[in-house]
Amino acid sequence: MSADDTPEGEEGAVDAAGEESDQDVRERLERGADRAVEQFDDGVVDLLSWLLDTETRARIYVSLRQEPDSTSDEVADGTGLYPSTVREALAELHDEGIVTRHKRESDGAGNNPFEYSAIPPSDLVGKVVEDVQNQLNAVCNLDRYLDGDSDTERDTEPVTITVEEAPDE
Incomplete structure (x- = not known):
């Protein structure tokens, strides 16, 4: 063609x-x-x-x-x-x-x-951040938990998520 x-x-x-x-x-x-x-x-x-x-x-x-x-x-x-x-x-x-x-x-x-x-989406993210942070910390500490290490002094949360409100433009 x-x-x-x-x-x-x-x-x-x-x-x-x-x-x-x-x-x-x-x-x-x-x-x-x-x-x-x-x-x-x-x-x-x-x-x-x-x-x-x-x-x-x-x-x-x-x-x-x-x-x-x-x-x-x-x-x-x-x-x-x-x-x-x-x-x-x-x-x-x-x-x-x-x-x-x-x-x-x-x-x-x-x-x-x-x-x-x-x-608003920013409020939605704020609601789920704590759940996501807890899940990430559980994964990061999985080896310790599987080894049976229950030393609470060593319980650390290696992941911290902070959500800040965006400035108005």
């Missing part, structure tokens, strides 16, 4: 002079940007899955950061998760202090559902 036979709008499309049009270049760049954003989003969800224990909880957290004050049904619609799964995960996340909730204000009669919002 020659350059002249390439259908318009496809990657690599060229005009009669053998050059890509500005529109084709723009479309190719937009596709590349969309792929980069998608890969970035997947990386964030992977990291949050590790912090929050499951991908389900991570997707709910991301949804609530994007759309605060959402009901469980709105989160389910936004994430594509089953409503019952979302309600169960939201209850756990609320008990752990990762999401907050309040009743939705309504003038009419009927059920006022809870609206949920997720804590």
